[in-house]
Amino acid sequence: MPPAARGLRSFSRxxxxxxxxxxxxxxxxxxxxxxxxxVRGAQGIVQPLSQLRIQPVALDPWNLPGYALRTTLRMxxxxxxxxxxxxxxxxxxxxxxxxxxxIVPALDILQSVPILGFLTFTVTFFMGLFPxxxxxxxxAAIFAIFTSxxxxxxxxxxxxxxxxxxxxxxxxxGFALSPVRRFLRLDLPFGTPALVWNAMMSMSGGWFFVVAxxxxxxxxxxxxxxxxxxWLAIAIEHRDFTAVGWAxxxxxxxxxxxxxxxxxxxxxxxxxxxxxQTASNDRPRSWAYDLFRRTRLLPLLFAPVTGLGRLxxxxxxPRARSASPRRALLGPRAVDLLWTGLISAAVLFAVWTILxxxxxxxxxxxxxxxxxxxxxxxxxxxxxIALASLVWVPIGVWIGLRPKWAERLQPVAQFxxxxxxxxxxxxxxxxxxxxxxxxxxxxxPLMILGTQWYILFNVIAxxxxxxxxxxxxxxxxxxxxxxxxxxVALPGVFPYYVTGxxxxxxxxxxxxxxxxxxxxxxxxxxxxGLGAFIxxxxxxxxxxxVALGIATMSLFVxxxxxxxxxxxxxxxxxxxxxx
Numbered sequence: 198m199p200p201a202a203r204g205l206r207s208f209s210r211x212x213x214x215x216x217x218x219x220x221x222x223x224x225x226x227x228x229x230x231x232x233x234x235x236v237r238g239a240q241g242i243v244q245p246l247s248q249l250r251i252q253p254v255a256l257d258p259w260n261l262p263g264y265a266l267r268t269t270l271r272m273x274x275x276x277x278x279x280x281x282x283x284x285x286x287x288x289x290x291x292x293x294x295x296x297x298x299x300i301v302p303a304l305d306i307l308q309s310v311p312i313l314g315f316l317t318f319t320v321t322f323f324m325g326l327f328p329x330x331x332x333x334x335x336x337a338a339i340f341a342i343f344t345s346x347x348x349x350x351x352x353x354x355x356x357x358x359x360x361x362x363x364x365x366x367x368x369x370x371g372f373a374l375s376p377v378r379r380f381l382r383l384d385l386p387f388g389t390p391a392l393v394w395n396a397m398m399s400m401s402g403g404w405f406f407v408v409a410x411x412x413x414x415x416x417x418x419x420x421x422x423x424x425x426x427x428w429l430a431i432a433i434e435h436r437d438f439t440a441v442g443w444a445x446x447x448x449x450x451x452x453x454x455x456x457x458x459x460x461x462x463x464x465x466x467x468x469x470x471x472x473x474q475t476a477s478n479d480r481p482r483s484w485a486y487d488l489f490r491r492t493r494l495l496p497l498l499f500a501p502v503t504g505l506g507r508l509x510x511x512x513x514x515p516r517a518r519s520a521s522p523r524r525a526l527l528g529p530r531a532v533d534l535l536w537t538g539l540i541s542a543a544v545l546f547a548v549w550t551i552l553x554x555x556x557x558x559x560x561x562x563x564x565x566x567x568x569x570x571x572x573x574x575x576x577x578x579x580x581x582i583a584l585a586s587l588v589w590v591p592i593g594v595w596i597g598l599r600p601k602w603a604e605r606l607q608p609v610a611q612f613x614x615x616x617x618x619x620x621x622x623x624x625x626x627x628x629x630x631x632x633x634x635x636x637x638x639x640x641x642p643l644m645i646l647g648t649q650w651y652i653l654f655n656v657i658a659x660x661x662x663x664x665x666x667x668x669x670x671x672x673x674x675x676x677x678x679x680x681x682x683x684x685v686a687l688p689g690v691f692p693y694y695v696t697g698x699x700x701x702x703x704x705x706x707x708x709x710x711x712x713x714x715x716x717x718x719x720x721x722x723x724x725x726g727l728g729a730f731i732x733x734x735x736x737x738x739x740x741x742x743v744a745l746g747i748a749t750m751s752l753f754v755x756x757x758x759x760x761x762x763x764x765x766x767x768x769x770x771x772x773x774x775x776x
Contacts, residue, residue, distance in 0.1 A: 220491035238270040241423065242335050254427045256440045265447045268424035272403045275342035279399060283350040288380060291358035305758045306751045308348035308703035320413055334420050341410035346399035349651060349700040353395035356696045357388030386470040391693060393467045394658035397460050398650055402704065404448065405646065449612055456608045462486035471662060481600040558741045567730060567749050574726040575753055577641045578705040582698060585649040590694065593653045594686050597660025610653065626720050640724040643712035648705045655697030659690030699762045706750055
């Protein structure tokens with residue numbers, strides 16, 4: 198039977214189903230409530246920009262539900278854009294060597310660019326697209342949150358596609374799967390479990406930078422969008438501990454709600470795509486997922502989506518290979534040399550453009566000063582990566598191997614990962630001032646809030662992906678203690694750890710912007726480093742120094758990734774394929 202006929206037959210069966218049951222009614226109420234909240238939250242987006250001056254953000258607890266709704270909608274909009282970006286860009290980088298030569302270094306650069314660096318150049322652009330409307334500022338905030346989510350997810354999916362076991366690769370080639378069928382049948386299912394965990398981490402990463410994305414200050418431009426981030430910024434400015442507590446409580450409620458209604462069901466659903474040869478008896482559970490599975494309403498609502506997938510597979514028919522292949526004008530080696538030359542020319546042009554722009558107002562002394570500050574920040578990043586690895590790798594393995602505990606601890610981990618560093622600034626400032634401590638040392642721990650969670654969530658994903666048959670075999674042969682860690686746990690989580698540590702280093706560089714330049718009311722502390730340099734230049738609207746700081750940070754991150762993380766990626770890929 199043709200796919201189109203099967204789709205029509207399935208749809209007709211859906212129309213002849215029995216009356217809705219209790220699960221349908223509950224699911225309908227949940228979906229209706231979500232639709233009402235979506236419409237309510239989107240009402241203020243198209244209002245005039247002057248409305249923000251008429252009704253500014255006020256520290257009134259009755260406003261917090263509306264602010265929390267606006268912030269959550271921005272974050273889910275950014276998450277949706279990040280998923281689309283990941284599926285397209287990471288797949289292209291993994292399946293095309295020449296595309297990967299551009300995309301992977303570009304991701305290295307983009308993850309090292311701080312949110313303030315993006316806001317410096319994007320706020321004016323988006324406000325120019327919609328002059329006098331809040332929509333322009335909303336898009337700028339969503340784009341800023343997108344930049345805190347997308348790179349982690351792209352690296353995760355890229356690592357998953359590069360780590361597909363060799364036997365699955367051979368099967369896909371044996372069946373002559375087209376690129377579309379391979380993506381839908383192999384790449385997407387294999388990479389889904391890790392992508393889900395990294396999507397949760399990216400959502401939490403968006404909370405970490407929500408203050409910078411909603412309370413926008415670039416030069417003489419200051420805009421406070423209604424949201425929890427703007428609330429926190431005003432509360433910190435006024436030293437209002439009570440308002441900070443209200444914001445943290447609202448964050449906890451929001452995280453608990455979308456964890457139970459969105460991420461827990463997705464984790465339970467994605468468990469079916471785990472690559473293993475024996476079924477696990479201890480699977481993640483979700484009351485919402487069980488509820489949605491019992492409904493007859495959801496299959497009807499998602500029938501157009503499933504029908505679209507079948508239509509894509511039906512249209513993607515294999516093409517007959519030509520008996521006499523065409524001769525290319527250039528050989529593979531000549532094409533590689535030409536491609537490398539084009540990339541090198543583009544990089545040299547970008548470097549020349551930056552140097553020309555910066556040299557008009559700065560000199561070599563400024564460049565050397567910035568290099569010294571970058572070295573200080575790099576030392577902090579290295580120390581924090583090492584500390585986070587020692588703490589969270591064992592904990593992540595323990596959680597990932599126990600789905601019941603993962604179910605209990607997941608909301609806690611998401612809340613801790615989403616906890617904004619700005620809330621801890623008052624205590625850090627007061628402690629440093631009271632005991633006359635060195636800001637260069639004691640402000641550094643604030644950077645770990647942007648570091649440790651990437652490692653934890655990726656290690657949990659890696660531990661949960663260790664095949665059940667491998668764990669059972671290790672138990673049967675009595676593999677215990679250090680031998681178990683060396684033979685089972687560490688090889689199983691290593692590819693995921695590399696992704697987590699790589700994105701953690703980028704998160705640490707970004708966190709340096711807020712961790713090296715801390716304020717609480719009129720008290721302002723600065724730790725010498727590249728993050729404080731960029732923060733000060735952004736606040737002053739000094740675009741040449743902003744460009745110099747961002748270019749230096751990108752250079753350090755690229756060199757660090759090329760010299761350390763790329764070899765580890767290659768080792769992880771070979772290790773997994775050999776296994």
